[in-house]
Amino acid sequence: MEKQSITTLRNLLQAGKLTDAQIEAMKKDTRKGVQQLLTTYEKQKIKQVALEKAFVEMCHYERNATASGKRYIAGIDEAGRGPLAGPVVAAAVILPSDFKLLGLNDSKQVSETARDMYFDYIIEHATSYHIAVVDSDVIDQMNILEATKLAMKDALTQLNPPADHVLIDAVELSNLPCSQEAIIKGDAKSISIAAASILAKVTRDRIMKEIHEEYPMYDFKSNMGYGTKFHMERLAEYGVSPYHRKSFAPVRECL
Structure with missing residues (x-):
């Protein structure tokens, strides 16, 4: 098999289109760049196996419910x-x-x-x-x-x-x-x-x-409403917005 360029092999790897024959040829290819690609391929393969295993494990409760007759x-x-x-x-x-x-x-x-x-x-x-x-x-x-x-x-x-x-x-x-x-x-x-x-x-x-666009002073787009240091400082400075939970102690203290 004629050696393919490292760029071609990299593109095939990124697209997930390397064939078994190409992988075997890469193992015999002494070019450093090819061996680096082969290492990347092996790591991706190990990661893929781990993801497959994790997914199967996360379907455990669903499988049990199906086995008991649930649809x-x-x-x-x-x-x-x-x-x-x-x-x-x-x-x-x-x-x-x-x-x-x-x-x-x-x-x-x-x-x-x-x-x-x-x-x-x-x-x-x-x-x-x-x-x-x-x-x-x-x-x-x-x-x-x-x-x-x-x-x-x-x-x-x-x-x-x-x-x-x-x-x-x-x-x-x-x-x-x-x-x-x-x-x-x-x-x-x-x-x-x-x-x-x-x-x-x-x-x-x-x-x-969306709420951040209305009340940007609290930086909701970053803190998502959680009580970060910046959020607490702005709460003390600007007071409570209509979206704050007034029953929560840090907010209630600012009322």
Whole structure:
């Protein structure tokens, strides 16, 4: 086989189009650049195997529910329980049995760029999904835990087709029309919860960036409403915005 240029081999590697014959030829090629590409290829292969293994492990709860006769298995997660400002957002999503998205994990473990790509992919391929938003006024009226549960139940009950089993990140909900499992750190253990985590966080981050345009002094686009040092300084200087949670102690102290 005639030796291919290093540029050609690099392009094939980046496109994932290297054939087995080309890989074998590269192993016999003494050019330093080729050997570097081969090292990169081997690392990518190891990473791919690890991603495949992780994805299979994260489908454990879904497989068990399917084996018990459940058909529509939803994952639920929330974003925004801890911030001092903005809504709490919950998402519920039912994924098809052939769903596959390597690298999908707890939204906090995924880069913003990857979250945005995953968000679009999940919405396009989900069997059903719904995203519920509960604003700061309601949070102040009923407390953050109850507001979170309200958002979760709203997201779940809007699914079509409805879920007959639900996997929830850490929280137990009452009076559900289906069976449920509350899983500690579920967004890192269940692919359905991880998908819901992405939908909830991306939605909330986008809301906070919109709020930032209205109240740029708090830098919501960077802190997403969390009580960073800068946020606390601006809260003391400018006072409380309509989006702050007045029942939260650091905000209440500024009233």
